[in-house]
Amino acid sequence: MTWETVIGLEIHSQLKTKSKIFSGASTEFGAKANTQACAVDLGFPGVLPVLNKEAVRMALRFGLAVNATINKHSIFARKNYFYPDLPKGYQISQFEIPIVGSGTIDIPLDSGENKKVGITRAHLEEDAGKSIHDLYDDFTAIDLNRAGTPLLEIVSDPDMSNAKEAVAYAKKIHALVQYIDICDGNMQEGSFRCDANVSVRRKGEGLGTRAEIKNINSFKFLEKAINLEVERQIDILEDGGSVAQETRLYDSIKNETRSMRSKEEANDYRYFPDPDLLPVVIDDELLKNIKNGLPELPTEKKARFIDTLGLSEYDAENLTSQKAMADYFEIIIDKGADVKVSANWVMGELAASLNKNQIDIKDSPISASELYKLISRVTDNTISGKIAKDVFKIMWNEKRSVDEIIKDQGLEQMTDVGALESVIDEIISKNLDQVEQFKNGNTKLLGFFVGQVMKATQGKANPKQVNQILNDRLS
């Protein structure tokens, strides 16, 4: 039996505004519990929400970046449900008319081709607070610092057909929101969270019943959770059962999804337009200003990397996949480093070290300008490419500057021809047999001599010069 998987994602992207979406309280992460919630966030009697215009601008930046329809007249609605971390007993969200309508985004497939994924809508809403269940034995602790933080909920069409595509889509959105500077993308702090709607069907049949997996906060978990869910649903259907429409939770420790609530238990949210807020009206002038203020988008940057810098499709995709990486790369080449050499360093040594140590490029122990210096020390023949890799490791571990390391460790390339000649002459005099063989036509032995010279100079000899002198002496 051939199964097809249908996946749609809902991504909650926390907007980078200084203050909350409906109050003046700070959105700073990590403050002491309940110190960043004002009367409005706490849902005191009589308080009223006032829309943060910056959040609207950010939503519009996103809409324009995915070529979406912008609803020039959108409405905030109340989503009513009771929970202790929801102070008002309703969440202010957008329901019938979201600010951003349908748009699209391209995602790269393993095949190297691109796939267009539809974005159904993106709407503004406020976040709830946090319930902490494991702090006290008999109580649940509530931290309302997060209550009222602006979110942009980005809903995709059900266009993804496997976990890899879903991850590729999520990564694209993740990169985009950082490119347009509306979200810090920090998944550990919950600034970027995914819910996945997953269903399976037999090839050629209509859509199956979907399950929604909530609050996945890493790409790795997203892939695992979807694969587990697909497997679970196929098992049920192959055993003749039926999939229940429900909300499920991914447990990364047990590596399983489990039911949170069924459709029957689902809340009736009793949505209705929030009478405390006026409709959001967007005029053409504002839209034009925002469009003009948009930075170079990832697709534009990638095209430029290919067309102007002459990078391959693969390299350009790779380097533009994260704004911070593209920025890093561009700092290096803007200083004058060779494009291809720089690309290799960034995607090679740097990416590998970052990956191995699970460090974000923004927190890289080696700054772009330091890496540029390292690259230029190779170009100006101070050190060899091989030594440069050693220097990179020292820079990474000890956070010292390139020149300091080269000087301290005496790693400068030997470029004094006289000194090099005397080293080479000594090696020749000690290996007369090999000289004889070389002269008789065993030219492969050149490598042996180079090796000896490098050994004697601790790798500091300039390979080009060594070759030249050896060729002179041995001919």
Next chain:
Amino acid sequence: MMHNLSIAELIKGLKNKDFSSVELTQHYLKRINESKLNAFISVTDDLALSQANEADLKIAKGDSTLLTGIPYAHKDIFCTKGVKTSAGSKMLDSFISPYDATLNHKFNLENMVMLGKTNMDEFAMGSSNENSYYGPVKNPWDLKKVPGGSSGGSAAAVASRITPFATGTDTGGSIRQPASLCGITGIKPTYGRISRYGMIAYASSLDQAGPMTQTAEDAAIVLNAMAGFDSKDSTSASKETPDYTKKLTNSLDGLLIGLPKEFFSSGLDDGVEKVVMQAIKEYEAMGAKIKEVSLPNSMHAIPTYYIVAPCECSSNLSRFDGVRYGYRCEDPKDLDDLYLRSRSEGFGKEVKRRIMIGAYALSAGYYDAYYLKAQKVRQLISEDFKKAFQSVDVIMGPVSPSTAFDLGSVKDPVSMYLADIYTLSVNLAGLPGMSIPAGFSKNLPVGLQLIGNHWSEELLLNTAHQFQLKTDWHKSTPIEL
């Protein structure tokens, strides 16, 4: 006597040093403490005296504004920092507000003196003040009668001259109906004219604060201090506020008054109708022209209101959950139990009824039939007024179909809802409306309702003031006072 003076006269008295703010405040506090009307939930003696002291200092330094040192009573629906703010509910009996409503802030800037917080129907839901957790307020004209509601405490306090003026809020008639039943002047301005920030919400799209005073002139003076845009209230209007006292003396010669035929049909008490028609004659004598108008959809105002308001309140009152402030049931065994018992025990019967109606009307499958339909009818009601105001300047009619009724006499909620039949449509259309004393029927006051087009408060106050120059009804006080 000092307490029979209007605000305009008190301002003069303070200015001429006939009395100090402290003397004035002491006089009113004494009257409040002797009052048997149950008009106050909290009397803030200490605060009032310290505010009065400060006001006197400001006056002495010549650093005062018009209303500096004037005492007032605040409906207990406005959040007052450091003072209990109950909204007439057991739910908020323990609630001390940590912040001030915008209105308090404005009053404080003028160094006015808050005497206390007035009794009201729980969360402003009611037309008789019998829904208060603190017991009903008595009508000063007849202690066996209701004062009207929901601003019943404010109306009774002003009528019995235990405060120079009081604040009120009007969602479906809660300023105008008690003003009518207690024989005082009250105005509900255009929706958006006065900030709702810090005013505990009942039905957000209908709620509007306003002054309750002895005279129209006083209402204009106080409205000047209350009105204006507030950046904390997205629904408040940025429209500039005029000086509401400026046009009080304009002549009414040629004023076009519309009488909606629907307001004079069956259900209207004969005695009330007689008083209203007599008042209209008074206007004719001042040169006004009378014209019949029709508000055909006003007959749908009650069902429309009783969908819209409960829907909004069912959501607005969700925050009262026993978690952060207010009433919490004893020993909750789990979260559901905490919610269920805190809300069941903390809310009164009428509040629970409206929450249930609203939750039902908003639920999936019913939303279109109730909420959406009500919004459409609301639009039709607005259009009726719009049409009427193309041919008249002011609409007049009764405020309430009857005079004050006996405490405990109206047991059926729907009959109680009928008490607001002439006032609800004004809120649904967001228009300004006013009640002024127009006479008596069987020794009980009868109010005349004045309804204006959007932002026509100046004309309404002018129309009311001219009537009060020709009549003395607003000067009548209950006999035992």
